Amino acid sequence: MSPPTPDRILQTGMAFWGSKALLSAVELGLFTTLAQDGPLTGEELRERLGLHPRAVPDFPDTLLALGFLEREGDGVAATYRNTAETATFLDRRSPAYVGGILEMANARLYGFWNSLTEGLRTGVPQNEAKTGGDLFGSIYGTPESLKGFLQAMTGLSAGAGRAMAAKFPWKKYKTFIDVGGAQGGVAVQLALAHKHLSGGNYDLAVVGPIFEEYVRSFKLDGRLKFHPGDFFKDPLPSSDVIIMGHILHDWNLEEKRALVAKTYKALPKGGAYIIHEAIIDDDRRKNAFGLLMSLNMLIETPGGFDYTGADGQGWMKDAGFRKTRVVPLAGPDSMLIGVK
Numbered sequence: 001m002s003p004p005t006p007d008r009i010l011q012t013g014m015a016f017w018g019s020k021a022l023l024s025a026v027e028l029g030l031f032t033t034l035a036q037d038g039p040l041t042g043e044e045l046r047e048r049l050g051l052h053p054r055a056v057p058d059f060p061d062t063l064l065a066l067g068f069l070e071r072e073g074d075g076v077a078a079t080y081r082n083t084a085e086t087a088t089f090l091d092r093r094s095p096a097y098v099g100g101i102l103e104m105a106n107a108r109l110y111g112f113w114n115s116l117t118e119g120l121r122t123g124v125p126q127n128e129a130k131t132g133g134d135l136f137g138s139i140y141g142t143p144e145s146l147k148g149f150l151q152a153m154t155g156l157s158a159g160a161g162r163a164m165a166a167k168f169p170w171k172k173y174k175t176f177i178d179v180g181g182a183q184g185g186v187a188v189q190l191a192l193a194h195k196h197l198s199g200g201n202y203d204l205a206v207v208g209p210i211f212e213e214y215v216r217s218f219k220l221d222g223r224l225k226f227h228p229g230d231f232f233k234d235p236l237p238s239s240d241v242i243i244m245g246h247i248l249h250d251w252n253l254e255e256k257r258a259l260v261a262k263t264y265k266a267l268p269k270g271g272a273y274i275i276h277e278a279i280i281d282d283d284r285r286k287n288a289f290g291l292l293m294s295l296n297m298l299i300e301t302p303g304g305f306d307y308t309g310a311d312g313q314g315w316m317k318d319a320g321f322r323k324t325r326v327v328p329l330a331g332p333d334s335m336l337i338g339v340k
């Protein structure tokens with residue numbers, strides 16, 4: 001047995017340095033600039049982004065050392081360009097852009113997480129709610145913040161949508177509704193992968209135009225429709241499959257059970273319910289992202305929390321679902337499937 005080292009402790013303790021360097025690069029549009037105009041020298045990049053001379057070469061070299069940039073040549077003539085990953089996922093013009101979630105993390109969560117200790121002591125949300133707002137009320141307050149949030153959800157869920165398209169037996173079903181489907185990140189991936197499927201997004205009315213614009217950009221408006229409604233007050237539309245992604249974790253246990261029961265009622269016999277998010281492993285030891293997400297729900301909501309596959313399957317069984325199973329999707333995400 002080798003003696004313990006403090007390496008991992010220090011790495012995690014200081015991980016916010018690297019995190020903020022990446023978030024600031026996204027905020028500044030560094031990867032988009034390099035995708036458009038790169039390769040660029042440090043000085044050219046500094047000018048384009050409007051940075052102080054002290055920012056170079058340390059800022060781009062830090063991103064290089066973290067694996068987010070490549071560099072060729074030496075000294076002041078050295079040029080920087082994107083890696084394959086940053087060119088694909090952090091160029092704002094790329095259809096695979098995942099920076100929306102990072103922009104949201106940078107603008108909101110990074111500051112709110114500074115109050116994690118207070119949240120842990122009090123159990124009280126540490127976001128806009130602290131000053132009298134509520135999560136969706138404040139995010140949905142202006143068209144820009146609404147669009148930013150919905151795009152962020154696409155960044156978070158499009159990968160899970162692609163995996164869901166591959167790992168669920170869609171041939172057996174014709175229609176689906178994504179409840180709380182936001183911009184349509186998942187719905188679009190499903191419709192692209194399965195031409196026989198038609199479906200929609202059931203979400204708050206204000207989301208409609210942003211969903212419809214996104215769907216039109218993929219020419220899927222013939223098959224994907226918007227259904228306005230409030231999932232606590234209004235009935236859910238019926239369809240063969242009902243999906244809820246990153247919905248249950250926003251709410252307390254009673255509200256979670258109410259949503260599961262309502263979904264059961266809305267489905268036909270044989271219909272399927274797919275819940276997807278960073279579902280925690282049953283032993284609560286491995287899915288660190290899922291557990292951190294649950295702490296994020298403490299920061300963001302009055303009673304929300306993430307949960308294990310066993311928890312979710314229990315709620316489904318209690319609501320009447322016959323068969324349930326957990327299927328891993330991409331990264332920390334899994335889907336929980338219940339068949340009526």
Ligand SMILES: C[S@@+](CC[C@H](N)C(=O)[O-])C[C@H]1O[C@@H](n2cnc3c(N)ncnc32)[C@H](O)[C@@H]1O
Nearest residue numbers: 153157180181182203204229230231232245246
């Ligand atoms: C955290 S986002 C999840 C988005 C998407 N399902 C995903 O996984 O990326 C929550 C979504 O639920 C919607 N929502 C919140 N409260 C709602 C309600 N009462 N009725 C319908 N939709 C609601 C929000 O507008 C938002 O699109």
